[in-house]
Amino acid sequence: xxxxxxxxxxxxxxxxxxxxxxxxxxxxxxxxxxxxxxxxxxxxxxxxxxxxxxxxxxxxxxxxxxxxxxxxxxxxxxxxxxxxxxxxxxxxxxxxxxxxxxxxxxxxxxxxxxxxxxxxxxxxxxxxxxxxxxxxxxxxxxxxxxxxxxxxxxxxxxxxxxxxxxxxxxxxxxxxxxxxxxxxxxxxxxxxxxxxxxxxxxxxxxxxxxxxxxxxxxxxxxxxxxxxxxxxxxxxxxxxxxxxxxxxxxxxxxxxxxxxxxxxxxxxxxxxxxxxxxxxxxxxxxxxxxxxxxxxxxxxxxxxxxxxxxxxxxxxxxxxxxxxxxxxxxxxxxxxxxxxxxxxxxxxxxxxxxxxxxxxxxxxxxxxxxxxxxxxxxxxxxxx
Ligand SMILES: [Ca+2]
Numbered sequence: 001x002x003x004x005x006x007x008x009x010x011x012x013x014x015x016x017x018x019x020x021x022x023x024x025x026x027x028x029x030x031x032x033x034x035x036x037x038x039x040x041x042x043x044x045x046x047x048x049x050x051x052x053x054x055x056x057x058x059x060x061x062x063x064x065x066x067x068x069x070x071x072x073x074x075x076x077x078x079x080x081x082x083x084x085x086x087x088x089x090x091x092x093x094x095x096x097x098x099x100x101x102x103x104x105x106x107x108x109x110x111x112x113x114x115x116x117x118x119x120x121x122x123x124x125x126x127x128x129x130x131x132x133x134x135x136x137x138x139x140x141x142x143x144x145x146x147x148x149x150x151x152x153x154x155x156x157x158x159x160x161x162x163x164x165x166x167x168x169x170x171x172x173x174x175x176x177x178x179x180x181x182x183x184x185x186x187x188x189x190x191x192x193x194x195x196x197x198x199x200x201x202x203x204x205x206x207x208x209x210x211x212x213x214x215x216x217x218x219x220x221x222x223x224x225x226x227x228x229x230x231x232x233x234x235x236x237x238x239x240x241x242x243x244x245x246x247x248x249x250x251x252x253x254x255x256x257x258x259x260x261x262x263x264x265x266x267x268x269x270x271x272x273x274x275x276x277x278x279x280x281x282x283x284x285x286x287x288x289x290x291x292x293x294x295x296x297x298x299x300x301x302x303x304x305x306x307x308x309x310x311x312x313x314x315x316x317x318x319x320x321x322x323x324x325x326x327x328x329x330x331x332x333x334x335x336x337x338x339x340x341x342x343x344x345x346x347x348x349x350x351x352x353x354x355x356x357x358x359x360x361x362x363x364x365x366x367x368x369x370x371x372x373x374x375x376x377x378x379x380x381x382x383x384x
Contacts, residue, residue, distance in 0.1 A: 160217040165244035167362030258314035291347030303327035331377035
């Protein structure tokens, strides 16, 4: 207002410069407004666009944030689970470590024991080989000793038991040692019956009856079986007044008892059969028991027709007819023989065992064992 008043006071011709300035100002103002408006529009548009982009970015970020949040929760859950598992595994690890340590300690102790046992095993094996060597040597010695003991028992039995003596007294070598006496006894005859008579007479004439001496014999023994071998133990040696002489010894000393005279007579008959006449026949040795308790040995010659000849040089008995050797019916002759002994105070014959010796090796067959007279007669007759 102050200005308007100043202008009205000025000269009528205003300077042109003042009119141009207002229009210009208005135009400028208008243009400015336009420009400002345009700029504002442009800026507003840009702001709107940026805001939309921002909103879009914000939504995207929000979405990403939600995803991350979800992942975070899942990861956290996994983490918690893993943490729990870790604690469990850690606990198990501690237990296993403890067990491992304990086991390791035990393993070390066992290893120590194993090493110690290994040393003991080596020492024991060494001892075992040594002892086994000693055992084998000892067993060999014991086996040898047992064989010697068995041999000694067999030898003693061969001197005291009639049947055990046959391999020593009546094998081929034993009977051939009677050759000169047999040949001398039979006096050149090869006739069987006269030869039997002459041999009997020779023994009767030349051999004196004497009682046996006492001999040791294995009266009792035990045995054990070890590794399929039998070992004698606890052998008890007793003595008995019985001694089975070889024919050679009886001819040498010209004395003996019933078994020595019967065995010599048997050997001489067998020598005659085999080496003089050339015809060998069966010939038995009879072991006899009397009711009075004594025992005896005699020869029985089986003859065809169920007959026998009893040859008993010690008993002074020969089966005869008219004072000449002969054969008689088996049972009748056995009964006569039993009566003969009964009449001499020995009692009747209660049992007889009959043996047929194989001269080749001294082995023998048992015709009958401990039979009475009837059984013995039947056994002999069944063979002849
Ligand atoms: Ca004798």
